[in-house]
Amino acid sequence: MKKNTVISAFESLSSGIRLDVFRLLVKKGPEGMVAGAIATTLDVPPTNLSFHLKALTQARLLTVEQEGRFQRYRANISLMLDLIAYLTEECCSGHPEQCADMRAASKCSDAVLPPISPTQVKP
Amino acid sequence: MKKNTVISAFESLSSGIRLDVFRLLVKKGPEGMVAGAIATTLDVPPTNLSFHLKALTQARLLTVEQEGRFQRYRANISLMLDLIAYLTEECCSGHPEQCADMRAASKCSDAVLPPISPTQVKP
DNA sequence: ACAACAAATCAACCAATGTTGAAATAAAAC
DNA sequence: GTTTTATTTCAACATTGGTTGATTTGTTGT
Known part of the structure; x- marks a missing residue:
């Protein structure tokens, strides 16, 4: 696993909004959520949420899929587990x-x- | 678990130097390492390392114990596992x-x- | 084509973080 | 008690991140 991937991931998880977004999507599992629903649920202005969704996606913690005019986001559980393995390896x-x-x-x-x-x- | 604790911890792990320090100490386990040995091992200037050790310690990812004129640092494995639990809960x-x-x-x-x-x- | 809606980009501002050399503190050795 | 060694603090600078309103892109329904 590349160190830059790990740094980007933890950097993403070090913002309160992004942490809430990621955990919300971990909870949702394969179903995921569209951007507007995330904004409503967490009460974050859409512009600001878009900024954080982009950061999370670039860090590969989220995936995006277009559904008509909606964007559906899902947590990358696999990367999350890789991060855990990276932290705990050689314990x-x-x-x-x-x-x-x-x-x-x-x-x-x-x-x-x-x-x-x-x-x-x-x- | 308090959200601010989690944010501080991930914030700490989002720097290359701090990530290396933490993983090195996870590897060392209960033995830990003194500051100078960490600086030598990772080839980081002592002043800079001190800055990062302080950040990690304030985030509670490390503990410090004075040993004469040395400072021995150890990874807080318990907090690490709490972070994992926090990320994966309600998965x-x-x-x-x-x-x-x-x-x-x-x-x-x-x-x-x-x-x-x-x-x-x-x- | 056009109006309505979802979401992203842009530009501007404000705030926080990383790095370094020099100086300070504090314990050990002589 | 003076010197050496371990580590931290300080001040200065450069770099990077977060928030917001207005604008833009792209899609659906009429």
């Missing part, structure tokens, strides 16, 4: 037991992050 | 099978992200 130099007691579980799904097993948590 | 509105075919595996450890099971991957 504790391959001795994961060292950070096992600092665990926190992702809510994405059990398919992605399973519940912590009893041997991994502190009493 | 596909609780229908994770919708994004299962977009999976990518984290390298952090099997304890954190297990290998993809055969039923979760596309042929």
